[in-house]
Amino acid sequence: MKTFSLGGVHPKENKLSCDQKIKIIGLPKTATISLTQCLGAAPEPLVNKGDKVKVGQLIAKGNAFISANIHASVSGTISKVEDAIDASGFRRKSVVIDVEGDEWLETIDRTATINNDVSLSREEIIAKIKEAGVVGMGGATFPTHVKLSIPEGKKAKYLIINGVECEPYLTSDHRIMLERGEELLIGVKILMKAIGVDTAYIGIERNKQDAIDHLSKLAEKCLGIKIIPLKVKYPQGGEKQLIKAAVGREVPSGKLPIEVGCVVQNVGTAIAVYEAVQKNKPLIDRVVTVTGHSVKTPCNLHARIGTPISMLIDEAGGLPENTGKVINGGPMMGKALNSLDVTVVKGMSGLVIMPEKESKRPTVANCIRCAKCTFACPMGLAPYQISLLVESGNVERAEEERVMDCMECGSCAFTCPSARPLLDNLRVAKNKVGLLIRSRAK
Amino acid sequence: MNTAILFAVITLSAIGLLSAVILYFIAQKFKVIEDPRIDQVAELLPGANCGGCGFAGCRNFAENIVKNESLENMFCPVGGNDVLKQIGPVIGQVAEEKEPTIAVLRCNGSFANAPSKSKYDGAKSCYFMNSLYPGDNACPYGCLGAGDCVVSCQFDAMYIDEVTGLPVIIEEKCVSCGACVKACPRKIIELRKKGKKSRRIYVSCVNKEKGAISRKNCIVSCIGCGKCVKECKFDAITMENNLAYIDFNKCTLCRKCVAVCPQGSIIELNFPERKVETTNETVKEN
Numbered sequence: 001m002k003t004f005s006l007g008g009v010h011p012k013e014n015k016l017s018c019d020q021k022i023k024i025i026g027l028p029k030t031a032t033i034s035l036t037q038c039l040g041a042a043p044e045p046l047v048n049k050g051d052k053v054k055v056g057q058l059i060a061k062g063n064a065f066i067s068a069n070i071h072a073s074v075s076g077t078i079s080k081v082e083d084a085i086d087a088s089g090f091r092r093k094s095v096v097i098d099v100e101g102d103e104w105l106e107t108i109d110r111t112a113t114i115n116n117d118v119s120l121s122r123e124e125i126i127a128k129i130k131e132a133g134v135v136g137m138g139g140a141t142f143p144t145h146v147k148l149s150i151p152e153g154k155k156a157k158y159l160i161i162n163g164v165e166c167e168p169y170l171t172s173d174h175r176i177m178l179e180r181g182e183e184l185l186i187g188v189k190i191l192m193k194a195i196g197v198d199t200a201y202i203g204i205e206r207n208k209q210d211a212i213d214h215l216s217k218l219a220e221k222c223l224g225i226k227i228i229p230l231k232v233k234y235p236q237g238g239e240k241q242l243i244k245a246a247v248g249r250e251v252p253s254g255k256l257p258i259e260v261g262c263v264v265q266n267v268g269t270a271i272a273v274y275e276a277v278q279k280n281k282p283l284i285d286r287v288v289t290v291t292g293h294s295v296k297t298p299c300n301l302h303a304r305i306g307t308p309i310s311m312l313i314d315e316a317g318g319l320p321e322n323t324g325k326v327i328n329g330g331p332m333m334g335k336a337l338n339s340l341d342v343t344v345v346k347g348m349s350g351l352v353i354m355p356e357k358e359s360k361r362p363t364v365a366n367c368i369r370c371a372k373c374t375f376a377c378p379m380g381l382a383p384y385q386i387s388l389l390v391e392s393g394n395v396e397r398a399e400e401e402r403v404m405d406c407m408e409c410g411s412c413a414f415t416c417p418s419a420r421p422l423l424d425n426l427r428v429a430k431n432k433v434g435l436l437i438r439s440r441a442k
Numbered sequence: 443m444n445t446a447i448l449f450a451v452i453t454l455s456a457i458g459l460l461s462a463v464i465l466y467f468i469a470q471k472f473k474v475i476e477d478p479r480i481d482q483v484a485e486l487l488p489g490a491n492c493g494g495c496g497f498a499g500c501r502n503f504a505e506n507i508v509k510n511e512s513l514e515n516m517f518c519p520v521g522g523n524d525v526l527k528q529i530g531p532v533i534g535q536v537a538e539e540k541e542p543t544i545a546v547l548r549c550n551g552s553f554a555n556a557p558s559k560s561k562y563d564g565a566k567s568c569y570f571m572n573s574l575y576p577g578d579n580a581c582p583y584g585c586l587g588a589g590d591c592v593v594s595c596q597f598d599a600m601y602i603d604e605v606t607g608l609p610v611i612i613e614e615k616c617v618s619c620g621a622c623v624k625a626c627p628r629k630i631i632e633l634r635k636k637g638k639k640s641r642r643i644y645v646s647c648v649n650k651e652k653g654a655i656s657r658k659n660c661i662v663s664c665i666g667c668g669k670c671v672k673e674c675k676f677d678a679i680t681m682e683n684n685l686a687y688i689d690f691n692k693c694t695l696c697r698k699c700v701a702v703c704p705q706g707s708i709i710e711l712n713f714p715e716r717k718v719e720t721t722n723e724t725v726k727e728n
Contacts (some may be wrong), residue, residue: 083655089575090582091655129716338575361563424565431573 001083001206002345003231004241007378009411011168011234011332013207017291017298018171022179024066024302025315026290027099031074031306033059034086035093035344038135039142040066045095053411056282068143068346069133073284073304076100085330087345089338097306108281114182115278118189125277132276133346134283137268138162138237139329140174141347144269145168148194150258157261159192159200160246161270162213164230164237166205167330170350172287173267175300177204177211180271181218187270188225190277194264200225201246202267205232231254234332235409239264241378253405268349283346288312292353294320307344309337309351316353324359365418373412373422377403383412387425395436398429404437406430479508479532485530486520492596494519494619513537520617543618543634545599547610549630550646550707551584552606556660572627581659581674583649585630587608594625613640635690639712643695645670646709648681657705664707670699 023231036042041064053059053072060070075098104110120128130145150156161184165173177184188200202219204212204227212229219225228246230236240251242264249260257264265273268286275281284305291298296317303312313319313326319340327334328342331352336359373383381402389398406426413423483504491499495518497506507516513535518525526537556579562571568590576582587607592600599615600622602608609622622631628707643663649656653665666684678692679699688699688708697716700708 089580091651335574338578339580421565424567424570427573428565428567428570430571 001231002228002233002245004236004244004378006244006380007376007411008233008235008241009376009414010232011414013232014168014291014293015171015207016169016293016295017257017289017300018174018208018337020171020175020297020299021174022175022287022300022302023315025307025311027074027304028307028311029099030079031076031097031099032084032308032343033070033073033095033306034084034343034345035060035095036086037069037070037141037305038062038066038068038133039140040064040068043067043070045081046095047078047095049078049081049082052076053078053097055102056106056108056284058282059441062143064070065155066143066146068133068135068141068145069282070095071133071282071284072097073306075103085339085341087335087337087342087348109279110281114186116186118193118275118277120193122194122196123189123297128277128280129194129208129273132272132280132282134269134272135278135346136266136334137272137286137346137349138266139333139347139349141232141345144265144273147263147265148191150195150263153351154258155261156195156197156258156263157162157199158247158263159188159195159197160242160262160264161191161200161202161267162237162239162242162264163202163204163208163211163267164242165208165252166232166234166237167332167334167350168234169291169352170289170330171291172289172300172349174211176241176267176271176287177208181215183274184267184270185215185218185222185225186278187272187274189222190273191263191265191270197263198224201228202226203228203230203236203242203246205230205236206323207232223393235407235411238378238407238409253402272281286344286346288348289346289350290353291350292315292320292355293358294323294355295353296320301346305346309344309348310340312344312351313340313353320353320355322356323353324356325352325354327354332414333408361421362419364420367418367420372415372417376411376415378409379407380410381406383422383426384420386429387420387422390425390429390432394398395429395432399433399436403429403433454536478507480504482509482532483529486521486525486532488520488525490520490596490617490619492520492619492621494617494621499574499651503531508533508589509536519543519619522617542614544616544636544640544642545618545620545622546632546634546642546644547585547609548644548646548648549583549585549608550662550709551579551581551660552603552608554606556584568625569627579659580665581649581656583628583630583647583651584660585624586628590625590627591631594621596621597669613704621622637690637695641695641713642711643693643697643700644689644709645686645688645707647705647707648685652684656684662705662707663706667704669702670708672701673698688728 043060043062045060047059054075059072062068076097079098080096084094086092113263126145134144135141175371192200216227272283287302289300290312299316325336327336332347368412386403410423445591468686484501487500495503497503511533530537558578559580560578566588568586568588571586577586586606589602599612600609603610618633646666650665656663670686671679671681676692678689680687
């Protein structure tokens, strides 16, 4: 069974909602669409207070190189263009739309027929993806059109589709693979054409056997697409780990996957690409898993961007008593929300609701130099050492220890028997080293 | 037996003598000539090595003073004017008298004034919390209370008050070295003029949000109403980005702004208690 070689942990899977079909939830009364939904520069708003918008209309344009467009996910009147709390808790620019009916732009194909014909050229595909504001749906929200524009002098050999979903609890990608397999494979074909490769691998962990079987059957008809079952291990969904697991290539430190001829895309992104290219539908909705042991009905919800998360939680049976944390994303890499006023964004793959007892951090003890974190680190770092270095303010040494390779998977903090805040310190180190590098560049 | 001892003593003495001669000439050759005034200045300095002067420790400060033979822009916040006055004659300069300063916390978002809306249980570091979220009281400008400033203080002049959750600066111990100013990721702490009898007036808020938003999170936040600016006859108060700031060089400590602030964000320190009539009069004048 294939997997990556270095480090990794196996947290309890807790895939509570893996048998729940994706449910489309209704429209909210008002939708607050944050303008900081992608990595890179925030797009510029194109609408003003009082404007009427239709579903799919462009409301903010990304002008910078790394930026993505944002479209209206509901129809109605714009009531405010101002700062509102986003998933980080800070106030950021948002567009608030009072929902009136559900009027879509005529150009969007809303029929259920599956359009199998990939006739557009490479440039046309990338232009359409850029126009539709597609970003990486796994959580990092890197604009997809930037990732697909391969830099000059480099050549892609493999497209790797990330169906790993190694985070515990989350099941949105699993359900997408089961329910929208055909569309997914067309999306993969489009992506293959966009980067000019004839081999695509879909990596899926073995705990999703039904998805592996289903997609393998469908992929028999598609030339060049192969399903790779992977051993269950966290963080296999990390780009570099998945490349190592699927094709056995190792991305050098500080380099991008294209260096070894690979481009990695999430299954959610592939669906978004299918909709953007074949159906002219911009990225205005996504599947969000709402789950947790205390939640009445853990479920997978198909929600429009900008829907308040309280609506999603109500759909799953309401916020349970004694809730300690509501985590945006999975329990390993996700971030606890400090307000429930936030709305669904493009990168929100799940909401994990944890009771107070489960969510509390154990008391921190001293480091006993057991090196469990070093064995668990998938990037081959020594987290305990970097953590101590940053605590004593030795940022230069932390840089030498290659802290910028850290992808914040949290395996180190997960294994630490002393419950030390290793990930927290690594994030501080990355932040400080980043400042150092930028000040040097000046 | 005896000859063996004698032989050993003589050879060792000869080696010792020869080495001494060699070492003497080497020492002469590589002699470091140091200005004796550096030692004199260094001895006068407090030896705290806090870095408050901007140099790497007291010795480095002394070296720079002697090298430049000038006291311009050189100030030891720990020793203050007294030490500089003593250093003056050593290098033949007269030290400029500087007004003593002190660290001031410009946030009053205590647990009572700005109630917590969430509970943080991650790593205890303001720097980290600041990169993560606005804070438990949801004020993106306010004090996070994890005590990076307390850790940075080498003079034990700070501690976190458990009732308010805010750091407290002990006036007698603070030497105004500025370590806490650098440590605070939100730039809340400022070095301000100590003032006569330690009397100070300052706006205890750095929130730049609009009043309606900031007031939701904290009942003593500056809302940028501008009443203090109108009230001040000395042009000491400026209003920028919904936030008032009192220039301590212009402020005459008349306390009129304190009386008109509707939010109570302007704080007066170490003043005698007000007479009730004066307060009423100022209100009537409006």
